[in-house]
Amino acid sequence: SAVISQKPSRDICQRGTSLTIQCQVDSQVTMMFWYRQQPGQSLTLIATANQGSEATYESGFVIDKFPISRPNLTFSTLTVSNMSPEDSSIYLCSVASGEGEQFFGPGTRLTVL
Amino acid sequence: QKEVEQDPGPLSVPEGAIVSLNCTYSNSAFQYFMWYRQYSRKGPELLMYTYSSGNKEDGRFTAQVDKSSKYISLFIRDSQPSDSATYLCAMSASRNNNDMRFGAGTRLTVKP
Numbered sequence: 045s046a047v048i049s050q051k052p053s054r055d056i057c058q059r060g061t062s063l064t065i066q067c068q069v070d071s072q073v074t075m076m077f078w079y080r081q082q083p084g085q086s087l088t089l090i091a092t093a094n095q096g097s098e099a100t101y102e103s104g105f106v107i108d109k110f111p112i113s114r115p116n117l118t119f120s121t122l123t124v125s126n127m128s129p130e131d132s133s134i135y136l137c138s139v140a141s142g143e144g145e146q147f148f149g150p151g152t153r154l155t156v157l
Numbered sequence: 158q159k160e161v162e163q164d165p166g167p168l169s170v171p172e173g174a175i176v177s178l179n180c181t182y183s184n185s186a187f188q189y190f191m192w193y194r195q196y197s198r199k200g201p202e203l204l205m206y207t208y209s210s211g212n213k214e215d216g217r218f219t220a221q222v223d224k225s226s227k228y229i230s231l232f233i234r235d236s237q238p239s240d241s242a243t244y245l246c247a248m249s250a251s252r253n254n255n256d257m258r259f260g261a262g263t264r265l266t267v268k269p
Contacts, residue, residue: 045203075253086245086259087201136200140254144189144208146247148200 046071046139048149056155057127064123065152067137072117075140078110080133081151087136093120127156160184163246163260172269176233180246180260183227187248187258190222192231195243195262204244205231236267 047070057063067076078090090110091099099112113121124131132155138148163180170176178192188209193201205220207213207229213220219232229248233240246260 048200050200075255077254077257086261089257092255140252142253144249144252144254145191145203145206146249146254146257147203148193151198151200153198 045145046073046141046147048137048139048147050135050137050149050152052152053150054153054155056157058157059128061127062123062125063127063154064121065135065137067120067122067149069118069139073139074117074142076114076120077138077140077146078112078120078122079136079138079148081136082133090122090135124154127154129156132156158183161246161248161258161260164263165261167264167266169266169268170236172236172238172267174236174267176231176236176240176265176267178231178233178244178246178263178265180229180248181227182229182248182258184248184250184258185224185227186250188224189249189252189254190220190229191247192218192220193245193247194240195245197242201245238267238269241266 049068051066076093079087090105091101093099093114111123134151136151190207192205194204195201210224217234221230243262243264245262249257
């Protein structure tokens with residue numbers, strides 16, 4: 045299994061500002077994913093981040109709003125830009141083992157006022 | 158129709174009961190099946206992973222996959238209050254999970 049850490053674990057932000065979430069994995073992985081989980085809801089995939097290529101965004105999510113970096117095989121960042129209260133959610137990064145399993149980080153709980 | 162259907166519950170059982178959690182799906186291409194446990198304010202924790210059809214047992218947990226019926230189950234024996242959490246089923250056709258689909262999650266409470 046992979047050990048994944050995220051920073052920050054939680055934050056309270058003002059409307060119109062941006063927050064960058066960091067995701068660190070203890071081993072090299074090809075595929076990393078960013079999800080959003082709104083209260084009481086299941087997980088919604090924001091984008092897939094592969095090292096050395098542009099992130100692939102799901103329908104309803106755009107790069108200007110959620111820019112992603114993937115500088116190496118153990119690290120990725122997700123920025124939530126120009127935040128509004130509707131962006132209040134838990135943001136999760138995950139990695140694929142390449143053998144069918146997927147592991148999640150502890151999440152970043154974001155509240156936008 | 159959603160690709161993955163999971164009853165959100167809530168489900169409440171007494172301590173020691175056998176719990177059965179289920180998901181149905183429509184995409185016959187799915188072949189990697191997972192169950193996650195998610196405690197409140199935490200990230201999902203991979204509990205069980207099964208490839209293709211069959212059963213897998215790990216301690217008090219048993220995962221079953223019936224691809225012919227497009228139906229997966231998670232059984233928890235001798236349930237404990239510490240099992241109280243939301244359980245999410247997930248499945249993928251690709252070993253890289255770039256097509257992962259999740260159930261809505263079932264909230265389970267085990268009462269002492």
